[in-house]
Amino acid sequence: MSARRIPYAGKMPExxxxxxxxxxxxxxxxxxxxxxxxxARKPYRMExxxxxxxxxxxxxxxxxxxxxxxxxxxWMLGKGREFLDRLMRCE
Numbered sequence: 001m002s003a004r005r006i007p008y009a010g011k012m013p014e015x016x017x018x019x020x021x022x023x024x025x026x027x028x029x030x031x032x033x034x035x036x037x038x039x040a041r042k043p044y045r046m047e048x049x050x051x052x053x054x055x056x057x058x059x060x061x062x063x064x065x066x067x068x069x070x071x072x073x074x075w076m077l078g079k080g081r082e083f084l085d086r087l088m089r090c091e
Contacts, residue, residue, distance in 0.1 A: 063080030
């Protein structure tokens with residue numbers, strides 16, 4: 001008896017990746033992370049798991065950067081401040 005072929009077997013669907021750089025939304029968790037970083041007077045030290053999940057999107061957008069000496073420390077960039085300022089003006 002021969003095996004029946006399933007039409008989609010062995011063929012992966014095309015990925016539909018939407019990144020923040022391509023216009024996908026930051027989301028409420030990402031915006032809250034940016035606000036915490038902006039309110040820190042020194043570099044912001046990531047302590048929450050939610051921060052570690054949200055930092056990827058912020059890094060891709062260019063809103064924050066990691067400290068070279070300590071990857072747990074995050075610095076806010078000018079582009080991130082502009083983004084938060086634009087959000088505050090529209091709300």
